[in-house]
Amino acid sequence: MPPISAELQDDIAKRLHQQHDDLLATIHGRTDGDPDEPPAIAPMAHMGQNDDAPAAEMLSHNEEHMAEHDSDQLAAVDAALSRLESGDYGTCVSCGCEIPEARLVATPTVQTCIPCQERIEREQGTGRGPSM
Template sequence: MPPLSQSVSEQLRASLHQAREDLLDTVRSRTDSPDDEAPSIGPLAHQGQSDDAPQSEMLSHNEQHLADHESNLLHEIDVAIGKLESGGAGICESCGRDIPEARLLATPTVRLCIECQEQLEKDQHSGRGPSM
């Protein structure tokens, strides 16, 4: 298997690190708060004295779901950076074939070749591709 070209490696590295920084900035903007305020993802962050409890609970649930999504995405980015640094980027985790450079550039966190991704979606009936 030929390694990724130098230009593709540099593009992936820059893209992944930028995506990581952007995601961390987003998380910080939601979680940083003045000392006298709870972060917006706290369990009771959306409940005021006269607030509707179910609505507050729904908002807290949505914030938690978003935080979980961001955590998973950060993990995917970190895995992709690790694979790039170790020389394993561009290799399908399922079949071991090369992942086309164009696919990696389009979705730097991709872990499967197109054929394996399609099979996974068929098996899981998800119809959803990888995301970044």
């Protein structure tokens, strides 16, 4: 029996496929377009004839980071879709325990249960840590 219900699995699959299509459209929007214009992520693509070079460089740098983020998100969506197809979706890739459905609904690309994610964040020093 899969760790999540068939209804939830269908809902998450639809959401992941939509997110996949949206991310591809966004990525293509940054890289495709007018053949006479450089793509938005090209160095100095935002530099006009009388523009401020540092501001144009900053915009290009931001576009590059957004493209990298979108690419990472696309890889996470593809990995989640692969886990759905293989029947491993909803199982923590670290410890093998079931991931709570509420966590999967909130973040369909999640790969770990909460205890494993907290451990990973402690080990990598990437967690939020205590609040004030």
